[in-house]
Amino acid sequence: MFKVSNATGGYGKTVIIRDVSLQVGKGEIVALLGRNGVGKSTLMRYATGLISPMAGTLEIDGRTAPASTAKRVRLGLGYVPQGRFVFQRMTVVENIAVAAESNGHDGKASVEAAFEDFPMLVPKAKDLAGGLSGGQQQILALARALAIRPRILLLDEPTEGVQPSIIDEMAGVLKRLNRERGISVLVAEQDLDFCLSIAERAYVMEKGSIRLEIDRDSLKADAALQHELLGV
Amino acid sequence: MEFDYLATVLLSSLASASILLIATIGLAVVFGLMGVINLAHGEFLMIGAYTALTATQAGVPFLLSIPIAVAVTMAIGAVIEILVINRLYGRIFDTMLATWGISIAFYQLAVLIFGTVTPGIGMPQYSIKIGDYNLAGYSLLMIFVAALMGSFVYLLMTRTVYGMKARASIQEPAMARAIGIESSRVNTMTFSLGCGLAGFAGAILLPIVPATPSMGFAFVIKAFLTVVVAGPVTLTGSAIAAIGLGGGASITASFLTSVAGDVFFFLITAVLLWLFPLGITAGWRRKM
């Protein structure tokens, strides 16, 4: 479904990720774990095409992804960046509608669908996104990414700076969407608890490379590994 | 008699405020949406004026020359965006300096091509009488043109998909791409639209403001101050600032001297900036 092969990239001449390969199957939720600065976000940006690659390829649904970010989105790549980056001076409705319309979907219908998934956004519909709290912005960023009707969703630190009750809600919605619509998810996280609650499998990164791949139960059982890798 | 005079002054001041607004809207779009201070805005006005002038001299009816002027300025605007502006987004003072460079280069080009003095075109001679005073009909028409232009831009930006894409692309360019917007193309379009609006202004104002190479300088300073005073809610803010500053200056000028009008304009601008450091609309929760 989604496959990164031998990805090498970074900023300017600095290499941050080196020779990374991973894949996410159809309808699978996979976590990307690791400490700060190991290159999780860079890998995410690499996959979206927001940084130009030094080497490696990307496949979405068996097709080689084009270089342009916008074209990758058309193939079904949804992205929620670290730090949310909602469109501050646009309303909640516009944030969702513009994402839908840019991919040929009906804006109105998409907004309604989003409000069903995230009822907490309904009272804020006409507010400017910049006025929302951090947690609400995070939900909006997720709703916006879903409005493009993605087949693979990349989430970068979705729990950062979000209160625990909203994290729980987010986990619930992600699991449901995954079940009902078969959306694959790759989530980069430091919150191990959150990851263990939604992901079946995880890649652990270290110094810009994948150090190992592990399933949920093994990771849950292996306290020493948890401690060593994540400092939990 | 007294009343007639007052009405005349008010109407003509509203007309000059409208002229200022017409000249400003393109700048407001480019600045408000893209955060780019386009100091070459006045030269796009000048290019619009010269295009319309050249077209009418070649026998094209004046009304038809206006869309030609818009097309020409939009094309030049798109080229400038691709060559210069798109490398400088987010660097407000750099864009100011670069567009100032473009401005003086265009000015000098106009001098080389057209010389410093050019004939105006005949102004459509309708006038309206209020008591003993005559008001030029074409100037009054500008009030409606300004209102029309403002509404057009407002609706375009808030009610259309293009408008949403334009705002998204400039607020978070990378994120706009990540939801499938070809943001660099949209930005080129928006900048070119702003230049087209300047071209429109230059052409439509041609019967009142004759084309000269330096006409841009005269307009850009006041247009620029209007936009900055307006603050983040650009369009509505610019309309208010144009009426307040332009209208006020014109009233002052008709009672005192034209220098007093300028002094009024600059002094009130300074006071407003002092009272509203981030523009008069800084606290507003509106989109445009």
Place this chain on the structure above:
Amino acid sequence: MNMLQVLNEKAGLVFPAISILTGLALANSIDPYLAYVATSWVIFGLLGLSLDIVWGRGGFLSLAQTAFYGLGGYFGSVAAINLSFVFGSSVIWSLSVGMISGALIAGALGLIIFYARMGPLQSTILSYTFTLLLWSVSQSFKIRLGDAVIGGDNGMSGIPGIVLAGGTEALDPKGALTFTILVAGAAYFVTYKVMTGTFGRVIDCVRLDIQKTELLGYDVRRYQVLNFAFSGGIAGLAGALFGAWSNYLNPSIFSVQEALLVPIYVLVGGLGTLAGPFVGAIAIGGLSFWLGGGAVGGQTTLILGIVLVLLVLFLKNGVLGALRQGMARLLPDPNEASRNAGAVSIETGDLEGILQAAEEKEGPAKALSSAGLLKKFGGVVPVNDVTLSFEPGKPHSLIGPNGAGKSSFLKTCVGLYKPDGGHVTLGGEPITNATIYSRVHTGMGVKNQKPQVFSELKVRDNLWIAAFSRLRDKRQAHDVATTILDMLGLTEQADVTASALSHGQQQWLDIGMVLCLAPRVVLLDEPAAGMTNEETRELAKLVRILARFTTVIVVEHDMEFVRTLQGHVTVLHQGEVFADGDIDQLRADERVLDIYLGRREHV
């Protein structure tokens, strides 16, 4: 240090000195007409220097420099016309009056701009409207002052040339050029001295992060006004020289074209280099002279416009910036050490020593309390009648859901927000409406969520500037900075530029800067954000020790971190105090779980 490094250090003295000597030698050998024209280039360079002081160093693009220049010219010339007979010299009067009037006018304008807390764009525009106002007023401003006649757009003529002493005979073009070079050189060296000294360092900090500078206890607006006045003085000096050079002034000196030429000189030469504007002015003057001399006809403006665009696009650092970068490539990389830095580990003993010394010098910890504190933003009330008291002994944590008002409460205590009601006291003293810097002097230390370090300064200088704010003594500040450097284990990175440090190290450096202030109460806004777990553990250790000596207030999201602090916890909800206790009590409280903690049982 080898020769090259010494040269690099002293480049701002050596090369200008060589250039001045060369200029003086040339002044006596070139064609008098060229000498006459070249004098104006040097004057424009001096005008450019005045902009570089406020823009390149102070970070404010002022378009009022030509206003000070013009006013300095007018005032200086009026003085010269009327008073030359007193000592038989015109320049004594014109230069001093020009300089003083420029400085005073800039100072007055600066008071308005900087104390109104305008945005950067608005400040630039306001400075521009000032110039425009003068331009429109001066067109019709006519007055007779003694022998001087200011004639509106007819200008003012009859300004005496450069008369040094005892006579009426003005210097010839060669002499005038020599004199101008000497004056400009003196102005440059004075500026260099000021800008490399303590004042200049603070100005650099203001440019890099004005909020942090104030949080270190500097009265930033005063520094900004003084710097602006200094630049106005230089501009006025240049204006007076210009009047003497051209013997005539008119309102075009305030024109748009003049105002916008100045940034070009600065950009061509190199922003922030001080010597650059002279290079820029001479290069552009020379180019115009050559082009105007018939090489390309009258297309100077066109070429200048294109040059400006190309400069902005491709040569951001100007000629001198490019040279400096070239030179840096020949030297060893000063940031090499940043790559060998290991994980931070706090030296507990050192830390206790530092805190003890601070306590001896600055007195015991102070309590911070708020009574009925209120802050509104439109309809939102992020701080609603909050009465809290923080005492030394144990760390205090403030937690609460997003939007509960934790950060707003903190910012209102710090003075970043003005309260709409209620009081704040620090150690019993009311500080509700005190300025931020005076709160810092009373003993408040603040660390914001993002690391705030002065990116272009060395690690050691970051700490030094913090310590100097408190001690006002270079040597003592150096000693304190060194101790803190050791405690953080950053000694090897002392000469590294702060921006080269990793995110985590910048957080530690920021904390170190707060410790340099020897604060009596410390406020930390989400200090663990973006830290690794190891670093978070070290931080908890530091906070616990810190709380034994001072009052510590921590706003945090990371519950694990709050728990390890073993302190007192207050829960805020919708701007109000919701619950209070230690973390275990709160975890047992159903209401708190509902609003904040959630149940951690994912669907």
